Each structure stands twice: as structure tokens, then as C-alpha cells.
Amino acid sequence: MNAQRKYPPAPEEMTFEPKVLVVGGGASGILSAEKAAELGLSVVLIEKTEELGGKAAQLSFLYQSNLSPSQWLKDKISSLEKNNKVTIYTNSQLEKVNGQVGNFKVTLNIEGKKEEMDIGAIIMATGMDLSSKMPAQVEKGAGSFLSQMEFEKQFTQLASGDSKTFVLVVKEDDFLIGCINALKYSKKLKEANHNVYVFFDEMKVSEEGTEKLYHQVREEGVTFIRGTNNLKIGQEEGKFSLTTIDPQLPVKLAKELVINFDYYIFNEDLLPGADTGKLAEILRVNLGPGGFFQEDNYHTEPVYSNRQGIYFVGACRMPDLLHNVQEQAGAAVNSIYQLSVADVKELMEKTPLIDVIKCAYCLTCYRSCPWNAIDLLYEIEGAAWDGAPYLHPLACQKCGCCVAECPNRAISFPGYTDEDMQKEFKKIGGKV
Amino acid sequence: MADFNPSLVTLCCENSAFLVAEEENLPGVTPVKIPCGGQVEHYHILNAFDQGADGVMVLACLKENCKHFWGNDRAEKKVNYVKGMLENIGINAERLAYSPVAANNEYKYGELVKEMYDKLKEMGPMEGKVKK
Known part of the structure; x- marks a missing residue:
């Protein structure tokens, strides 16, 4: 043995x-x-x-x-x-x-x-x-359409040169990375005297310093247009144009806006x-x-x-x-x-403990633990079934789910044992 | 029945409802702390009735807000199970209730307890109470 x-x-x-x-x-x-x-x-x-x-x-x-x-x-x-x-x-x-x-x-x-x-x-x-989807079917000049990551890789090369027109489109996303990337590109591009248009659904500027950046690039002359749903891309011999109507303007004032662009940068999923x-x-x-x-x-x-x-x-x-x-x-x-550096001895006193004599090793506690905090031990002295699960004191969060689920009531929870609960119930109706 | 004062036990999750229950000191209501809704056992609910409670409420966290992921769902299931047990032995299942309460919602706790208290007052003393 x-x-x-x-x-x-x-x-x-x-x-x-x-x-x-x-x-x-x-x-x-x-x-x-x-x-x-x-x-x-x-x-x-x-x-x-x-x-x-x-x-x-x-x-x-x-x-x-x-x-x-x-x-x-x-x-x-x-x-x-x-x-x-x-x-x-x-x-x-x-x-x-x-x-x-x-x-x-x-x-x-x-x-x-x-x-x-x-x-x-x-x-x-x-x-x-990252997964990028081209915004339009293009026969010629597909190099004009770049996802943000592709743009990032060849930024210095593309940003050099004469005044080009960049369209940055940030589609609605759960994360703010797309917006902040568009802001940082537009700042750099504007410094190099390019024309920049930013189309966005929601400008997310909750990060430190980004709202200031947004106002700064706006003042420098970057055009911000809200709404990315009605963007129509026209193509003519490798030259592209973007047609849209500003949804924020009243109907009387709304005019078609046509932008001839060199590069179209969109955010990835x-x-x-x-x-x-x-x-x-x-x-x-x-x-x-x-x-x-x-x-x-x-x-x-x-x-x-x-x-x-x-x-x-x-x-x-x-x-x-x-x-x-x-x-x-x-x-x-x-x-x-x-x-x-946690004090394991102190934690052990608060952790629920399994009675190895009652435990049938059915693993109900192992399955029901929301924190997956149960270790399986074998060759235990005096155990009914050779071993017993063990609630690891560092991993256990003391919720008591295993205590309630145990079919044989083999787990005792210090502070919430039957006697402790009985003591609490003795106070019912004001009688102490 | 006018002068009948029921006694109500609220089993409160220490992460939400017990924080409220400590503040609200209502007459006839005994708040009992539990570590999580998942710790509620049918044995403890029945024990509370046995010790002289006319009604028991289990109060845990709001849906999908449990610190231990699904403790409140477990409490709700357990309460429904015990309701069946109570009906089997001829006790009105309305004496047991489950409600989610947030830690900052003292008003809701007060309303829930008051509602339950009025209901218990109408129902009268516990059917299964043994007179000694």
C-alpha cells in the first residue's frame, strides 16, 4: 500500500x-x-x-x-x-x-x-x-484603398510628396482605436500639407489627450463629416471620387459633396x-x-x-x-x-473543507465551482473513496456554491455551518 | 388578525442586499448574511420556517451582476424548488420569495420587504406551526 x-x-x-x-x-x-x-x-x-x-x-x-x-x-x-x-x-x-x-x-x-x-x-x-474588407469593387488602382494597418506600415512613404487628398473612414466599432488612429494620421498628414477628410459615426475621444487632439486637428483644417452609411465611391480610369450628403445639415441646405481622393483609409474589424x-x-x-x-x-x-x-x-x-x-x-x-505573499494559513481557516469520510467523490463540487478552484487529490488517509477534492485556499473565493450543491452535505463552510445559521435564526421575531 | 405581527427572515447576499439590510432596521425583519446566493440551501430555508419564521425572502444580486457569475441564478432555482416542497406539505408557497436587490437600492429593499410583510399579515400565521 x-x-x-x-x-x-x-x-x-x-x-x-x-x-x-x-x-x-x-x-x-x-x-x-x-x-x-x-x-x-x-x-x-x-x-x-x-x-x-x-x-x-x-x-x-x-x-x-x-x-x-x-x-x-x-x-x-x-x-x-x-x-x-x-x-x-x-x-x-x-x-x-x-x-x-x-x-x-x-x-x-x-x-x-x-x-x-x-x-x-x-x-x-x-x-x-484584424480582418479588413474592401469598401468597393475596384478594377484598377486597388492600392488607393488601404486598411489602417497597411497604411501604418507605409506611412512615411505615403505621407511624403505634394498635397494629396486622404479620406479616413472610421466605421462604427466597439473600440476606440479606429477613431484615435484617424486623429493621429490626420494630424501628421495636415502637417505635411495634405487635404484630409474624416468620416465617422461616433467620435470616441475618451482617452487622455485625445479630445484636445480632436479640437487641434479641426482647427488646423481637417474636415470632419459625420455618417459613413451614404458614401458612394465613383471610379474613372483609376481616379476615384466620393459622393455624400451631410446628414447633419437641414434638407434645404443639403448639397452633394464630391471629393476626389487619392487614398481611402478604412478601419479594420x-x-x-x-x-x-x-x-x-x-x-x-x-x-x-x-x-x-x-x-x-x-x-x-x-x-x-x-x-x-x-x-x-x-x-x-x-x-x-x-x-x-x-x-x-x-x-x-x-x-x-x-x-x-498571501497568508495561506489564515485563508485556510476561512475556506470550506470537505469531510473525506462523507465524500463520495461524485465531482459535483468540481463541476459547480464558478472559480474552478478545486483540486483533485488521491491517496488520502481515511477517505471513503481513496481521495477527495480539495478547495485550494488561494483559488477559492468563498462563495459557497459547492457547499449548497454537495448532495451528501459533506462540505462545511466556516461561519455558515448549520449551527451558525441556526444561531442566526434564533433571533427570529425579536426573541434573542 | 389585526394585531398579528409576522416575523420575516431575509437571507441577504453580503455583496448586495445585506449592505442595504444593515442600514434599514425594520421591525419584525431578521436579516441573515449569506456569502452569495449560490450558498442558499433548502435545508436553511426550511430551518428558518422551523424556527418560527412566517415568511422567508432570498435577496441576491441583480441578473448577470453576481460576483460569482451565476450564484443569483442558482438561488432563484433553489427557491423555486423549495416552493414545490412547501406546497407538497401544505404550506402556501407565497411565503417564500426571491428578489434581486442592488447594493445601493435601499428603496427597493424597503418596498419589497413591506409588500411581503403586508402579504404575510393577510395570510395570517404559518399553517404548519406546531403549538407547544
Whole structure:
């Protein structure tokens, strides 16, 4: 017979592995890895493709400054590569996650080879996908129609030269990136003496400094026209014109507006990364609206998932701007630090505990836990069925769902046991 | 029945309804703290009736606002289940109710409790009460 373990495990057994797995090597992954390494945690950074950098490395400039994001990220990558706390694997993927926060048993696929690792916490930074749809069927001169990302890549080349006419169309989207990109392009283009027209549905300027930017570019002579639904694109031998009626004007004043343009720049649809659904299954986390990782619950913090020790940073939770991503990375690493120094002994006293003699190992609690906080233990001393599920003190959020669902009433919740509730009910009708 | 004062137990989620219940001190109402709507067991509801309550209300968070994702849905299901049990043993199922209350909605809590209290007053004492 095997050596049997005591139940519940001693608080000393609950160790926190000071190692963070960052999935995704884009800007959000790099920033998270940097923050975690600053705190003294060792970091494993895995990236699906061959190179680090992701989509942010393709940007030409930011709206706040002329800082080149690609250069900025290159500096960060080279400092990460020098850091001996950080291990970077490219061409690698996450395959399997077992266990709970503090000691996740993670299986990675590193260039075709499988490798197992003990990990304390996981930061997901898998990013987003872009899908662009041409606004019109064009026979000749399709190069005049660019999505924002394509425009971004060849910005310096296109923005040089004589006064060209640019039409920036921002279709209604859930995210503000499209609007802010249009504003930052129009500022630069106006500086180079081009004609700029911005068509928009709703101008989203909730980010810091963007409203000021909007007023600034308006004063400089950028034309803003509301409404993107009635845009008609006419073409004649590779030259294009745009016909529209301003819906904001009264009917009497409304005239057809014809713009002969050289470039038509439209915003892409921002979609969750292709692997997001698969990864959510591996990690056992809920998906939010639109298939992104973000949990639509205002009781939990933005970077949190429905499992402790798994955090979402960057575009995989919601496409966002770079300075916000930096803050999210800090928030995720801060939460990891707080978990790593938590007093496990004190938490254990408040966590519901399963009576191993009553437990039939039916896994009802395992299935009903909204936080997926239950570990499965085997070879337990005195257990009716060799083992019992265990509510991990760091992962458990003390909601009591498992307590109510247990068919054999085998789980006792400190503070809410039958005796405690009876004591409360003794006060009924004012009799104490 | 004019001088009948019913006793009402409100099982309140500590994230929403209990924050309100602490502020509102209504006579004849005993608020009991629970960690989440999902923790409500039929045993506890029946125990409250057994201990002399004329009515029980389960108050949890608004729909899709539960901190623990689906605790309030679970509470509603459980309450409907216990209502069937009460009817089986000949107790008016109206004595048990489920309502969502937000943490900042003291007015709604007061209205709900008052409505339930008036209903209980009309119904009279609990049918199943054992006279000792």
C-alpha cells in the first residue's frame, strides 16, 4: 500500500512557485514579462511565431509622441534577452494546464518538443486578429484603398510628396482605436500639407489627450463629416471620387459633396485571436462578449479571469492603447505578487473543507465551482473513496456554491455551518 | 388578525442586499448574511420556517451582476424548488420569495420587504406551526 497523505494538506505544502508564464510575445507580453522580471519573479515567455513584437511593432508612431513603437519594443526585447531571469521560447505553444495557482503543471510545445514546467501564475497576452474588407469593387488602382494597418506600415512613404487628398473612414466599432488612429494620421498628414477628410459615426475621444487632439486637428483644417452609411465611391480610369450628403445639415441646405481622393483609409474589424477559444478550453476560463477573454463582470477587476492566477493583458481581453496595456501588465503582476505573499494559513481557516469520510467523490463540487478552484487529490488517509477534492485556499473565493450543491452535505463552510445559521435564526421575531 | 405581527427572515447576499439590510432596521425583519446566493440551501430555508419564521425572502444580486457569475441564478432555482416542497406539505408557497436587490437600492429593499410583510399579515400565521 502506498504512503497516505493527510487531509487537508498542511499550509507548508501550499507553496507559490515564483515563476510566471507569459503566453504571447507582442507588446502586452513583453511589457508583462518586463514588469514581472522587475519584481524578481522568473519569467517564461512563449511566442507562437518566430519573432517577438507582434502587431505593435508594425505601428509607425503613437498619438502622444513621435516615439517609434518598433524601436521602443526592440530595446525592451534586447533588455529581456540579456536578463537571466527571463527565458524566451519562440515557435512555442501552450498545450495543457493542470493544478491550481501557485503550482500550475504546464505542458508546453517548444518547437515540436513537449516540456513540462511548474508555474506560479499565467499571464495571457495572445492579442487580436484584424480582418479588413474592401469598401468597393475596384478594377484598377486597388492600392488607393488601404486598411489602417497597411497604411501604418507605409506611412512615411505615403505621407511624403505634394498635397494629396486622404479620406479616413472610421466605421462604427466597439473600440476606440479606429477613431484615435484617424486623429493621429490626420494630424501628421495636415502637417505635411495634405487635404484630409474624416468620416465617422461616433467620435470616441475618451482617452487622455485625445479630445484636445480632436479640437487641434479641426482647427488646423481637417474636415470632419459625420455618417459613413451614404458614401458612394465613383471610379474613372483609376481616379476615384466620393459622393455624400451631410446628414447633419437641414434638407434645404443639403448639397452633394464630391471629393476626389487619392487614398481611402478604412478601419479594420478587431477580432479575438484565432486560438482564443482553444486556449480558454485549456485554461478552463469563461469567454467574454465577442469571443474575447474579458469577463463581463464589474465585481472582478479588468485583468482577472474566473480562475485565480490567470490574468489577461492587452488586446486578448479588449483591444486597447499601448499606455493602457502597460497599466494592465502592472496590475496583473501586482496581483501575482499579492497572491505569492498571501497568508495561506489564515485563508485556510476561512475556506470550506470537505469531510473525506462523507465524500463520495461524485465531482459535483468540481463541476459547480464558478472559480474552478478545486483540486483533485488521491491517496488520502481515511477517505471513503481513496481521495477527495480539495478547495485550494488561494483559488477559492468563498462563495459557497459547492457547499449548497454537495448532495451528501459533506462540505462545511466556516461561519455558515448549520449551527451558525441556526444561531442566526434564533433571533427570529425579536426573541434573542 | 389585526394585531398579528409576522416575523420575516431575509437571507441577504453580503455583496448586495445585506449592505442595504444593515442600514434599514425594520421591525419584525431578521436579516441573515449569506456569502452569495449560490450558498442558499433548502435545508436553511426550511430551518428558518422551523424556527418560527412566517415568511422567508432570498435577496441576491441583480441578473448577470453576481460576483460569482451565476450564484443569483442558482438561488432563484433553489427557491423555486423549495416552493414545490412547501406546497407538497401544505404550506402556501407565497411565503417564500426571491428578489434581486442592488447594493445601493435601499428603496427597493424597503418596498419589497413591506409588500411581503403586508402579504404575510393577510395570510395570517404559518399553517404548519406546531403549538407547544
